[in-house]
Amino acid sequence: MKVLALTFVGGFVAAGLAGAGTVAPGDVVFDDYGAIAEPLTTTPGDPEKGRAVMNKGSGNCIACHQVTDLSELAFHGEIGPSLDGVADRWTEADLRGIVANAKMMFPGTMMPAFYKVEGFTRPGDGYTGKAAKGPLEPLLTAQQIEDVVAYLLTLQE
Amino acid sequence: MSVVVKRVTAMLALGGAVLASAPAFADADEDNLVINGDIAIVTEAKAPAHMEYVDTIYSGWRFRSDETQVMQADDFDNPGMIGVENAMEKWAAVDGSEGKSCASCHGDAEESMVGVRPVYPKWNEEAQEVRTLEMQVNDCRENRMGAEKWGYTSGSMVDMVALITSVSRGMPVSVAIDGPVAETWEQGKELYYSRTGQLELSCANCHEDNYGNMIRADHLSQGQINGFPVYRLKNTKLNGVHARFKGCVRDTMAETYSPGSAEFVALELYVASRGNGLSVEGPSVRN
Numbered sequence: 001m002k003v004l005a006l007t008f009v010g011g012f013v014a015a016g017l018a019g020a021g022t023v024a025p026g027d028v029v030f031d032d033y034g035a036i037a038e039p040l041t042t043t044p045g046d047p048e049k050g051r052a053v054m055n056k057g058s059g060n061c062i063a064c065h066q067v068t069d070l071s072e073l074a075f076h077g078e079i080g081p082s083l084d085g086v087a088d089r090w091t092e093a094d095l096r097g098i099v100a101n102a103k104m105m106f107p108g109t110m111m112p113a114f115y116k117v118e119g120f121t122r123p124g125d126g127y128t129g130k131a132a133k134g135p136l137e138p139l140l141t142a143q144q145i146e147d148v149v150a151y152l153l154t155l156q157e
Numbered sequence: 158m159s160v161v162v163k164r165v166t167a168m169l170a171l172g173g174a175v176l177a178s179a180p181a182f183a184d185a186d187e188d189n190l191v192i193n194g195d196i197a198i199v200t201e202a203k204a205p206a207h208m209e210y211v212d213t214i215y216s217g218w219r220f221r222s223d224e225t226q227v228m229q230a231d232d233f234d235n236p237g238m239i240g241v242e243n244a245m246e247k248w249a250a251v252d253g254s255e256g257k258s259c260a261s262c263h264g265d266a267e268e269s270m271v272g273v274r275p276v277y278p279k280w281n282e283e284a285q286e287v288r289t290l291e292m293q294v295n296d297c298r299e300n301r302m303g304a305e306k307w308g309y310t311s312g313s314m315v316d317m318v319a320l321i322t323s324v325s326r327g328m329p330v331s332v333a334i335d336g337p338v339a340e341t342w343e344q345g346k347e348l349y350y351s352r353t354g355q356l357e358l359s360c361a362n363c364h365e366d367n368y369g370n371m372i373r374a375d376h377l378s379q380g381q382i383n384g385f386p387v388y389r390l391k392n393t394k395l396n397g398v399h400a401r402f403k404g405c406v407r408d409t410m411a412e413t414y415s416p417g418s419a420e421f422v423a424l425e426l427y428v429a430s431r432g433n434g435l436s437v438e439g440p441s442v443r444n
Contacts, residue, residue, distance in 0.1 A: 056373070060373070062373070063372055063373040064372065064373075074374070075371065075373050075374040076371075076373075077370070077371050077372050077373050078367075078370040078371045078372075079367055079370055079372055103357075110358065110362045110366065110367070112355070112356045112357060112358075113357070120353075120354060120355055120357065120411075121351060121352065121353050121354070121357075121411070122353045122354060122411045122412045123354060123355055123410070123411065123412065124354050124355065124407065124409075124410045124411045124412045124413070125412075126410060127407060127408065127410060128407070129403060129406070129407035129411075129412065129413040130412060131412040132412070136355060139355065
C-alpha cells in the first residue's frame with residue numbers, strides 16, 4: 001500500500017453537479033439557528049441510500065461518529081457524538097442544516113461542511129495534495145444530503 | 158562502539174524487550190519504553206509553558222499497539238535501524254569535489270553527533286536562518302564537500318537524519334523558541350492552528366483536541382515529532398517530518414506545502430517545541 005496516512009483518506013468522494021430543481025450550495029437558506037427548512041431537491045430523500053453514504057467512499061460520517069445501526073461496519077470514530085437517537089433530538093430542518101454546514105449551528109465545530117464550495121484555505125484537488133483545478137464540488141450532492149437526512153430521521157430510540 | 162556491538166550487548170543483557178503492559182484504553186497507554194534495556198525514553202512529560210491547551214505531552218509511541226511498541230524496544234527488531242546502518246556507510250564515504258566525507262570533519266558520529274538532534278530546528282547565525290537537520294546536512298554536502306545536495310525527503314537524507322538522531326536517543330528535546338527564531342516559531346504556530354482544505358481541519362483539531370480518540374481506524378496521537386524519522390509499517394520505510402506533515406495536510410483535502418519549504422520549516426520548529434521534554438526517540442516505529 002502507498003502512503004495513505006488515514007483510512008479517513010478517500011472517504012469523501014467529489015459529488016456531481018447540481019441539476020434542475022436543486023438548490024445550489026451558494027443559494028441555501030439557513031435560519032438563525034443553522035437549520036434549513038426547505039429540502040435541497042424535489043426528490044424525497046431515500047434512507048437506504050443515505051445509510052450507504054454514512055460509510056467510507058462517500059460521506060464517511062462514521063470516521064467521526066458511532067452509529068449502532070451501522071455496527072456491521074468496522075471502526076466507528078469517537079470525534080463527534082454518537083448518532084443513535086439523533087432523530088429524537090433534532091428536527092428534519094436541523095439535521096439538514098447540520099449535514100450541509102454544521103458550522104452554522106456549532107461555530108468552530110470540527111465537522112466538515114458537506115454542502116459548501118467556497119471560503120476554504122488552500123483548497124486541494126481532492127486528496128492529491130495539489131491545488132484545486134477549478135471550482136470545487138461539494139463533498140455530497142444535494143440529493144445525497146437529502147438521503148442522509150432521511151436516514152438520520154430513522155435513528156430513533 | 159558500533160551499533161552492532163551495542164545490539165549484541167543489549168541482547169545478552171536483556172534477552173528481550175521491556176514492556177510493562179497495561180490494558181488498552183482510549184488515551185495514551187501506561188507502557189514504558191526502554192531501548193536495548195539501556196536507554197530510558199521519556200514518553201510523557203509536563204507540557205512546556207508555551208502550550209496553552211495541553212497539560213501533559215505524550216510520545217506517539219504511547220498510542221500504538223503493543224505489537225508495534227515492542228519493535229522499538231530493541232534495535233534488532235527496529236527496522237528503522239537498517240537506515241541508520243546505511244547512513245553509517247555514507248558517513249564514512251568520500252563524495253564531492255573536496256574529497257571529503259562527513260567523517261573527515263566530524264569524526265565518529267556516535268561521539269560528535271550526540272546532542273545535535275534535540276536542539277533542531279535551530280538558528281544559524283551565519284546564514285541568518287532557521288535550519289532543520291536536513292538543511293544542515295545539505296549545507297555540509299554542498300559547501301564543505303562540494304557534493305550534490307540530497308533530495309529533502311530522499312532515502313539518503315532520511316537515513317542520515319536517522320543516524321544523527323539515533324545517537325541522541327533518550328536526551329530531552331529542547332528546541333529554542335525565542336530570540337532570533339521567535340518570528341518563525343509564531344509562523345509555525347499559526348500554521349498549526351490554521352484550518353485548511355475542503356475538510357477545514359487544522360493540526361490542532363486532530364492532535365490537540367482529539368488525541369486519544371479514534372478517527373475511523375486510526376488512534377490519534379498528539380502528532381509529536383520526537384520519534385522522527387519514523388519507520389512506518391504502512392509504507393515500510395523511514396519517513397521524515399515533512400513527509401508526514403505533507404500527508405496530514407493532504408488529508409484535509411488541501412494543497413500541501415512542499416517538504417523543505419519555509420512554511421514546513423516553521424511548522425517543524427513549532428511542533429518540535431510542543432515536544433520539549435520528551436526524549437528523542439528516532440528512528441521510531443509506528444503503524
